[in-house]
Amino acid sequence: GAGVSQTPSNKVTEKGKYVELRCDPISGHTALYWYRQSLGQGPEFLIYFQGTGAADDSGLPNDRFFAVRPEGSVSTLKIQRTERGDSAVYLCASSLTDNNEQFFGPGTRLTVL
Amino acid sequence: GEDVEQSLFLSVREGDSSVINCTYTDSSSTYLYWYKQEPGAGLQLLTYIFSNMDMKQDQRLTVLLNKKDKHLSLRIADTQTGDSAIYFCAERGLSGYSTLTFGKGTMLLVSP
Numbered sequence: 346g347a348g349v350s351q352t353p354s355n356k357v358t359e360k361g362k363y364v365e366l367r368c369d370p371i372s373g374h375t376a377l378y379w380y381r382q383s384l385g386q387g388p389e390f391l392i393y394f395q396g397t398g399a400a401d402d403s404g405l406p407n408d409r410f411f412a413v414r415p416e417g418s419v420s421t422l423k424i425q426r427t428e429r430g431d432s433a434v435y436l437c438a439s440s441l442t443d444n445n446e447q448f449f450g451p452g453t454r455l456t457v458l
Numbered sequence: 459g460e461d462v463e464q465s466l467f468l469s470v471r472e473g474d475s476s477v478i479n480c481t482y483t484d485s486s487s488t489y490l491y492w493y494k495q496e497p498g499a500g501l502q503l504l505t506y507i508f509s510n511m512d513m514k515q516d517q518r519l520t521v522l523l524n525k526k527d528k529h530l531s532l533r534i535a536d537t538q539t540g541d542s543a544i545y546f547c548a549e550r551g552l553s554g555y556s557t558l559t560f561g562k563g564t565m566l567l568v569s570p
Contacts, residue, residue, distance in 0.1 A: 348500075349500070376556065380558075380560075386562055386563075387462070387548075387560030387561050388501070388546070388558075388560045389560070390557045390558065393557055401557060404557070436500065436501065438501075440556070443556040444556060446503055447503070447556075447558065448503075449493075449500035449501040449502075450500050451498070451499060451500045452500060
């Protein structure tokens with residue numbers, strides 16, 4: 346595709362449930378980033394992949410959050426036992442290498458009831 | 459830790475210039491960025507400046523960087539109603555590889 350795509354665009358779930366958020370980066374981009382944007386805040390870094398490996402996961406808030414990128418392209422952010430405080434827009438970005446402009450997707454709005 | 463601060467709101471009339479300000483704390487910042495976010499859309503990179511520069515101009519956009527004071531500004535000349543959006547300042551430091559630290563964003567409202 347032409348840009349970074351994220352699915353679903355909206356996800357409503359109940360407290361305690363498990364969710365998966367998907368990111369399709371721009372073809373050929375080796376670096377992929379996940380950010381979380383809460384209401385009225387700027388995006389906050391969660392995790393960064395270079396290829397298949399997580400180069401920096403220091404932004405993940407706790408062990409309920411996990412992300413994978415098994416083939417170095419599509420990435421999935423997984424949240425276990427969701428809490429109301431997890432409600433936010435989850436943004437994905439990709440870049441050609443880790444030293445290039447990051448292109449952002451439209452985000453997935455997660456609402457935990 | 460790294461911190462990026464911005465004023466939250468700016469209102470201007472169409473045709474005026476807008477100036478959005480940002481301060482940051484990470485003295486090792488290598489690049490500083492301005493992103494635009496419109497409702498329902500992803501972040502769009504507007505412009506960026508390398509830390510060894512003090513000014514960059516790109517059409518209607520002028521970025522000024524005062525590294526001593528850790529102050530960054532974005533000037534939009536001849537502001538249009540289509541410029542109404544949230545503008546985020548972001549920095550990339552040496553400590554965080556290529557990850558970005560964002561401010562909370564400045565909402566720019568342009569009235570006709």
